[in-house]
Amino acid sequence: MKRKVSLRVIRRISFYYEALLKLDLPEDSYVSSKKLEEITGVSCNQVRQDFFYLGISIGKQKKGYQVKKLFAELRRVLSIDRGADVVVIGAGRLGCALAQYKIFKVRNINVTALFDIDSNLVGRELQAKGKNLPIKHMDELRGYLKKHPEIKIAVLAVPEDAAQQTLDQLIDLGFEGIVNFAPRILKLPKGAEDVQLVNDCIGASLYKIIYQIYHQDSEEQ
């Protein structure tokens, strides 16, 4: 497989996966790149190019890609079978909402616990998809990671004022990936440049929407 695949490719791969999941076709049927264009809005050329980048070459001329095989390839790229355990930092409304998302289950992402500093929350449990998630104190996090060394990803859902400080703490604890949902743009501290950080969706999203509405001419998504 060629290295250095752009994250845009990965994002689109997740589009294909989701759309295909929704279609719910028989495993032995075929989809063409043209069909994928129809259901995802991504051009068929782009689709084939993406597959090429990722070494997905299971297509049959005149038919397309067998659904079963294609699923297997997409799952491989997205590491869905491997899955991932994550913790949610911040057990307020946002943190709890995120932890309960079904999507985690579909994608084999497993929230194992929430952490907070609010003594009203610590000790309680959150009902999520059949299982109960414990809400623990931030002070317990280090010990928890010792016991669960496979956890490398944190979802950050603390109030915006505490976000940067909490990020620094998480990096100190050795997390490798952090998805920030606090509506603030966070900076990785010096020396932590190889930690993967996805920043603030909401803030930037809103600005984009507002800009587009007030400057009606482009139509990029």
Place this chain on the structure above:
Amino acid sequence: MKRKVSLRVIRRISFYYEALLKLDLPEDSYVSSKKLEEITGVSCNQVRQDFFYLGISIGKQKKGYQVKKLFAELRRVLSIDRGADVVVIGAGRLGCALAQYKIFKVRNINVTALFDIDSNLVGRELQAKGKNLPIKHMDELRGYLKKHPEIKIAVLAVPEDAAQQTLDQLIDLGFEGIVNFAPRILKLPKGAEDVQLVNDCIGASLYKIIYQIYHQDSEEQ
């Protein structure tokens, strides 16, 4: 001003704005593009290029940009003084969390009401930053928009199963911009191509994080 400014530029402009806000410098002090690089991580060349694209030419050689003037320009680009009224669709945990975000206030984005179909929620009020936000029934939305024609943006925070259907409804009601927080990729119905839709942050974000962690070599943000 040159037209056709990429949304990436807008995103970075919001970075500059946020970072500058956080620094809280005296209004008559100056920041250079080099300083902006330091605080945002965006290269000084990129900063100047962005300003050039947007017609921001208020810099003084050897000094940089006067903080007061720069704020004025950034606020202009981001339409912050103009502001925007928005409604939140879905008054569950996620919708309520979003509606209470301080960020809305800072950016002059004003949530005026929430809408839901759950009779346990409809009629109640959400305490948010001093004011009380009414939770109304979806059936009231059409009438509400008649009374508040300035509302063009909806924040979509319904459960993922209802997301696509609700989106279609919102478009039918004439919204021009929709930020989707349901963890699902939504498609604009045919004919609504000029509606601005920002899709699902969380799903794509998680995939990106996981891909990067499992394929440690690139270091793009």
Place this chain on the structure above:
DNA sequence: TAGATTGTTAATCGATTAACAATC
């Protein structure tokens, strides 16, 4: 003055789109 910093143009890089031979 010398050094620093702008605004703007030019060069590079990367991503998307188009083209097309191969072939089922």
Place this chain on the structure above:
DNA sequence: TAGATTGTTAATCGATTAACAATC
């Protein structure tokens, strides 16, 4: 066979980075 669709290469497009004259 003819038409459709792949995998892959080439062309185009757009965004980022580098360079630099102007000048405070």
